[in-house]
Amino acid sequence: MGVSTINAKMVKNAFLAGAKGLSDKKEWINELNVFPVPDGDTGTNMTLTIMAAAKEVAALNDPSMEQLAKAISSGSLRGARGNSGVILSQLLRGFTKEIKTVDEIDTTTLANAMVRGTETAYKAVMKPKEGTILTVAKGMADKALEMAAETDDIEVFAQAVIKEGDRVLNLTPEMLPVLKQAGVVDSGGQGLMQVIKGAFDGLTGNVTDFTLDGAEAPANGAAEKTVQTGNGAARTDIDTADIKFGYCTEFIIKLEKKYTDEDEEELKKYLGSIGDSLVVVSDDEIVKIHVHTNHPGLAFEKGLTYGSLSRMKVDNMREEHEERVIQDSERLAKEQAQADTVKQEEKEEPEERREYGFIAVSCGDGLSEIFKGIGADYLIEGGQTMNPSTEDMLNAIAHVNADHIFILPNNKNIILAANQARDLTEDKEIIVVPSKTVPQGITALVNFMPDLTSKENLENMTAEMERVKTAQITYAVRTTNIDGMEIEKGDIMAIGDEGMLAVEHSPEEAAKAALKAMLDEDSELVTIYYGCDVKEEDAEKLKEEAEKEFPDKELELQYGGQPIYYYMISAE
DSSP states (O other), rough: OSOOOBOOHHHHHHHHHHHHHHHHTTTHHTTTTTSSTTOHHHHHHHHHHHHHHHHHHTTTTSHHHHHHHHHHHHEEEEEBBHHHHHHHHHOOOOOOOHHOSSSSBBBHHOOOOOOHHHHHHHSSSSSSSSSSSSHHHHHHHHHHEEEEEHOOOHHHHHHHHHHHHHHHHHHHHHHHHHHHHOOOOOOOHHHHHEEEEHHHHHHHHHHOOOOOOOSOOHHHHHHTTTOOOSSSSSSGGGGGGGGGSSSEEEEEEEEOOOOOHHHHHHHHHHHHHHHEEEEEEOSSSSEEEEEEESSSSHHHHHHHHHEEEEEEEEGGGGGGHOOOOOOOHHHHHHHHHHHHHHHHHHHSOOOOOEEEEEEEEOSSSHHHHHHHHTOEEEEOOOOOSOBHHHHHHHHHHHHHOOEEEEEESSSTTTTTHHHHHHHHHHSSSSEEEEOOOOHHHHHHTTTTTTTHHHHHHHHHHHHHHTTEEEEEEEEOOOEETTTTTTEOOTEEEEEESSSSOOOOOOHHHHHHHHHHHHTTOOEEEEEEOOOOTOHHHHHHHHHHHHHHOOSSEEEEEEOOOSSSSSSSEEOO
């Protein structure tokens, strides 16, 4: 390679290659999670995070370093999912803060950027733990500083940093006994190494295809199919000469001033005067535009009067299978009509601004109904298999018209994303209750007291939920050893707040073993939430047997409908 500086184009390609490097190994990284449960999602969360940024980067044509840095930072920030995803977004955020002010990057800039990224990520985690992605990042950052003083050759620099990253990664089982016990390295650290190695391959020419699967709207396979339109004609039968407006133009306006209903009507009127197939969809922060026009530049110029532009895309419909675009515009137009209907209904019955609002992450229709019944205003589908992103949190916050909004993550992997959404919200007070399980979240919400301040409620809700003991019954996806228990693939595990409670051969036996392990003289109320894969009669039988076994306890049985976990049990 033998180069001493890299420009924005090279950084763009390296980043896209890094994203692909992670995506290609996503499932393998998922399998490295220390707990052998089907929610192994480190690879998935990190991939979703970096792909959100990669799609923004891919949309940039000949970007400056500053434009590139902004796309990487904002895209990963909004797309961040799970602890690993949030930490990755912070690594990228710190890194881009350092590179955005230069036109070309040398080894010194790279080293400083890696250090800043690591510092930013450590600050984002309340209690940083060594033996994780943070440790791997710090090891590479320290090596980067050392190499920057020795060489200006970026290839030599990068090879040494990658070698050090692998070395530190291989040490993670010695730092975290639970990793050593399971015979794996840290999955987040491994994910980070895939990003770095992929980026290096892109930089050195070992990867030359920088396109992203699913990053762009066009789907080549779909364009080749004969698809029927509404009047029965095949898409391939439409004459391109009949197209009145030749350019399918799409872009997003990031609002920089107040955007009223009158502004929207004016924007629609103008765009309608220069084109057709118009779709205008907006929220508090952005406006998404889709229009067919012969003058894309005029559409962009109009958009600039409301704010900055992003994700600009222009397709010449006379040179492609425009029938696909027409179908998409019809779909979007339908969505627009639905959005307009909802907007009109909201106009007719505006929601009164309230003092307090509540957002809960839920998994399962039964649990969602329980949360609604005790006061949750907005539910985010999530749980163990689909960790909501920071942007999901921000969207939920936007939908709750309240001055003070409590968020119940109900999963330790979602707390960081919730905290990040809190930090990005300026017009509302966001209070994140650190609930790690659904039962904790239910207890916390039940104990909200409107006469107390937000701070007092947070203290009270946290104290009450910490009194709750929980157990979750699920199955093992691989053979391993955890907390001294031998676990075979397919075994049923009872996982408590502090680790494994029992390993059995049926969900009901595991649930009964969990009850024996977790209940004590202070336990009064026990609630069993049964999942979507459990028959009601089996759950009822479990309750009856538990009542006989623990006659001094008050037992309740509730339908949770949750996937993955046969039973969730709470005791308080």
